[in-house]
Amino acid sequence: MPVYNSNRFLGESIQSVLQQSYKNIELIIVDDGSTDGSLQTAKQFEKFGVKIFSQKNRGAASARNKGLSLATGSFIQYLDADDLLETNKITIQMQVLKNDTKSIAFGDCINFKEQIYSENTILNSHYCRDIKTTEKPDDFIIKMNGGISDLPTGMVEIHSWLCPKNIIEEAGPWNEKLTVDDDGEFFLRVILNSRRIHYLPKSLTYYRKYNDNSSLSNNTGKKNLTASIDSLKSKADILLRSKSAFVYKKIMSDYFWQLAIRCYPDEYDLYEICAKKAIKILGRKKLPKFYIGNKFIDFLANTLSWKLARRLQYIKQKIT
Structure with missing residues (x-):
C-alpha cells in the first residue's frame, strides 16, 4: 500500500x-x-x-x-x-x-x-x-x-x-x-x-470517488496530457511487439486519436503529436467512433465534425 x-x-x-x-x-x-x-x-x-x-x-x-x-x-x-x-x-x-x-x-x-x-x-x-x-x-x-x-x-x-x-x-x-x-x-x-x-x-x-469525480491519483491540464502521451507510447511499444500486433495496431491508433481529441483545441501541439502517432501506427488515417460527451455531442462528432463538437465543449467549459 x-x-x-x-x-x-x-x-x-x-x-x-x-x-x-x-x-x-x-x-x-x-x-x-x-x-x-x-x-x-x-x-x-x-x-x-x-x-x-x-x-x-x-x-x-x-x-x-x-x-x-x-x-x-x-x-x-x-x-x-x-x-x-x-x-x-x-x-x-x-x-x-x-x-x-x-x-x-x-x-x-x-x-x-x-x-x-x-x-x-x-x-x-x-x-x-x-x-x-x-x-x-x-x-x-x-x-x-x-x-x-x-x-x-x-x-x-x-x-x-x-x-x-x-x-x-x-x-x-x-x-x-x-x-x-x-x-x-x-x-x-x-x-x-x-x-x-x-x-x-x-x-x-x-x-x-470524490464530489468532482476525481480520486487521490487524478491530475488535469497539459502536464497530465503530456504524461498520458508518454504512458500511451509505452503501452504501444509493448503491444506492437507482441504476436497479436496486427489487431493491436487498430486499438492503439484509436487510443491516440482519443487522446488527440482530449488535447484539441487547447493543446494543439499535443494534438498534432497524437494524431501523427495514430496515423503512423495504422499506416493510414482512420478515425474511430467518438465517445467524447453526451449523446448530442457524440452524435455531432460522429456524423458532422468531431472538431466542431470539441470546440462546442471547449466554449461551454470556458463559459461555466
Whole structure:
C-alpha cells in the first residue's frame, strides 16, 4: 500500500485488509514522504503486524516497487490508501489461483463516495459484459480495449487484481517515469506474462470517488496530457511487439486519436503529436467512433465534425 497524504482514509483502508477472511496476509505500507500525519497513523497498526516503511517523495510507482521488493508472500495485492477490499475478496481469488500460479484474477469494483453502502455507490462492471469467466491474455486485452466492438473501452482498477508474485517478477517493475496510467502500463505487462485471466465478479473492491469525480491519483491540464502521451507510447511499444500486433495496431491508433481529441483545441501541439502517432501506427488515417460527451455531442462528432463538437465543449467549459 503506497501512502501519500492519505490520512483521512488510511485507517479505513488498513482495516479492510486486516478484516480479510483470508488471514495469511502480510500488509506492507510504504509512506512516500507524507506531511499530513499519514505515517503516524500507519504506525498505530504496527501492533497488528503491519509493516511500515518510509521514503522521500518519489511517487506511487516507486513506493510500490519498494513494497514489492520487501514482500515475502507468493501473491501480490496492491491497494491505494483511499480504497477498500470486500471481506472475502482475497479468499475468493485464492481459491482459484492457489492451483493456477501462472494466472491472475480480478473481480468487480464498486465506486463510492463517503459510504460504501449508500445511494452513491455504482457497480463499475460495464467492462465485464463480454468477458468470460476465463480468458486468454490476448483475447482479454482485445475485448477490454474495444478491439471487437465500438463500445467504449473499459478498465480494471488496480486493487481488483490478485497476482502471483512470479508473474509480476517476469513482467518487470513499475515504470517510475510514468505519472499517468502507470497501473495500466504495469498490468498490461502482467497480463501478457500470465497464462490466463480469471474473472471472479464476487471478489469485490471499492474505489473511492470524490464530489468532482476525481480520486487521490487524478491530475488535469497539459502536464497530465503530456504524461498520458508518454504512458500511451509505452503501452504501444509493448503491444506492437507482441504476436497479436496486427489487431493491436487498430486499438492503439484509436487510443491516440482519443487522446488527440482530449488535447484539441487547447493543446494543439499535443494534438498534432497524437494524431501523427495514430496515423503512423495504422499506416493510414482512420478515425474511430467518438465517445467524447453526451449523446448530442457524440452524435455531432460522429456524423458532422468531431472538431466542431470539441470546440462546442471547449466554449461551454470556458463559459461555466
